[in-house]
Amino acid sequence: xxxxxxxxxxxxxxxxxxxxxxxxxxxxxxxxxxxxxxxxxxxxxxxxxxxxxxxxxxxxxxxxxxxxxxxxxxxxxxxxxxxxxxxxxxxxxxxxxxxxxxxxxxxxxxxxxxxxxxxxxxxxxxxxxxxxxxxxxxxxxxxxxxxxxxxxxxxxxxxxxxxxxxxxxxxxxxxxxxxxxxxxxxxxxxxxxxxxxxxxxxxxxxxxxxxxxxxxxxxxxxxxxxxxxxxxxxxxxxxxxxxxxxxxxxxxxxxxxxxxxxxxxxxxxxx
Numbered sequence: 723x724x725x726x727x728x729x730x731x732x733x734x735x736x737x738x739x740x741x742x743x744x745x746x747x748x749x750x751x752x753x754x755x756x757x758x759x760x761x762x763x764x765x766x767x768x769x770x771x772x773x774x775x776x777x778x779x780x781x782x783x784x785x786x787x788x789x790x791x792x793x794x795x796x797x798x799x800x801x802x803x804x805x806x807x808x809x810x811x812x813x814x815x816x817x818x819x820x821x822x823x824x825x826x827x828x829x830x831x832x833x834x835x836x837x838x839x840x841x842x843x844x845x846x847x848x849x850x851x852x853x854x855x856x857x858x859x860x861x862x863x864x865x866x867x868x869x870x871x872x873x874x875x876x877x878x879x880x881x882x883x884x885x886x887x888x889x890x891x892x893x894x895x896x897x898x899x900x901x902x903x904x905x906x907x908x909x910x911x912x913x914x915x916x917x918x919x920x921x922x923x924x925x926x927x928x929x930x931x932x933x934x935x936x937x938x939x940x941x942x943x944x945x946x947x948x949x950x951x952x953x954x955x956x957x958x959x960x961x962x963x964x965x966x967x968x969x970x971x972x973x974x975x976x977x978x979x980x981x982x983x984x985x986x987x988x989x990x991x992x993x
Contacts (some may be wrong), residue, residue: 725835726982727755728843729956729966730949732788733764735773737976740989742843745978755833757949758786758844758903760886761811763971767792768810771820785827787903787952788843793867796821799875825867829902830860833938835981838903839943845950846905846932848912853939860899866895902991906951908932923955929932933963956986 726745731738747754760774760783761767774781792808794800796817802808811817832853833840847856849893866874878899893901900916907918907929915929924933933946940946947961952969968988970976975988 723753725753725755725833726839726978726987727757727833727947727966727981728978729757729760729963729968730759730786730952730970731756731764731770731973731976732759733761733767733770734970734976734991735764735766735769736992737970737989738770738773740992741976741978741987744838745980745987745991749777752780754781754943755831755842755947756781756783757842757947757966758784759949759967760786762788762806762808765807765809767812768814771811771824772816775820775823781889782831783827784831785824785829785841785903789824789827790875790899792901793821793825793871794875794879796873797875798880801856802929818917825871827862828860828864829899829920832857833947833981834967835942838945838981839941839949840945840981841939842947844903844948845901846908846948847901847939849908849932849935849937850912851937851939853944856939860902863895863899863902905932908935910935919953931958933958933960 729742731879756932760770771792774783791800795802795808827842831842833842841853877895880896900914905914907915909928945964947964947966949967951965952967952972954965956968958965958966964979966977966979968977970991973991975990977986977988980985
């Protein structure tokens with residue numbers, strides 16, 4: 723039995739299939755954890771989502787910004803843009819089943835492997851966040867999406883943060899989703915620059931990578947895993963903080979991390 727975390731697939735089904743073969747994934751005894759952005763930009767979103775749904779007992783995910791964008795399009799909250807590659811999914815016969823399942827997925831996962839513990843999100847979280855708070859926030863967002871997906875997605879994709887507060891930390895639902903699915907650059911006051919998409923070396927003077935701060939959540943036995951930031955090329959240079967989006971959809975690689983021993987496996991983009 724082994725646990726593997728795979729970075730952003732974004733519709734790259736051929737590379738995803740090749741990586742599963744490389745790690746010799748056995749759905750009867752292994753677990754795969756996906757960092758979100760399963761779909762969009764790549765050519766085969768439907769195939770990826772169908773596979774993950776089929777093996778949902780042994781493949782677990784967190785939602786990414788592209789997954790939420792698809793749900794917003796599905797519920798009529800957003801329109802497709804020129805870079806989207808979601809038509810195969812939107813026109814599929816099983817779209818209702820897949821969308822309903824995706825709506826029920828969390829934004830935070832707490833993974834335990836022996837004495838080790840891993841917190842998995844798509845993008846990041848505030849330096850002041852505790853494990854308890856992250857799990858509570860994920861639970862509340864999941865509950866809101868399940869209860870009223872269209873209303874919740876409207877709040878998530880509103881241009882400005884709404885006034886609806888979530889729990890006791892004074893952040894809105896939109897603020898929290900932005901943290902968990904979109905953040906890269908943050909200042910010391912936990913103000914996000916959501917327009918930044920570049921390399922760590924290109925950060926503006928008062929902004930740092932969100933994981934560069936002293937994170938309250940970090941403990942000796944605990945590690946952080948995230949995707950989203952392809953420009954990092956899988957490197958944070960910080961012990962026990964793992965970036966797994968290695969830019970497969972941008973003609974680079976798809977990467978898996980084995981949690982038991984920290985070994986990485988990669989496959990190149992198939993052209």
